[in-house]
Amino acid sequence: MSGFQVMLNETQTKELQRYIFELTNEAVQQAIHNAGTDKEFLNQKEMASWVGVSSTTLRSYVNEGMPMIVIGGRNLYSKKEVSKFLLSKQK
Template identity: 40%
Template structure:
């Protein structure tokens, strides 16, 4: 099984967000970050799981 890892810029593209503040909020809410040396990475699997756990159904 191959896991894709994103830097912050690519993670934001994958998530469809433009604000680093939004990504920081996700990280503060529990999105896991992996530090490899001076580099911080986020796995695609972690993003997918985080979004699945934090989705809300909004009804009118």
């Protein structure tokens, strides 16, 4: 397998590093957005996945007092409020 070598001066090296950093940062931000991790409110399925429990277990947490928002028949959960609730159960 033959290869080749590219010689860059210091300025070119820094520009290439900056360009790679920007591309990587954009890709990470897009992945975060696509994964929905930038959302403040999640539906039941998303929240169950975020907490790492089943939807049934999540409903039992609601019965124990975990905050839930109902709008137009949809259940939404605030990550911040759910985190507070879970931490309040910490022993």
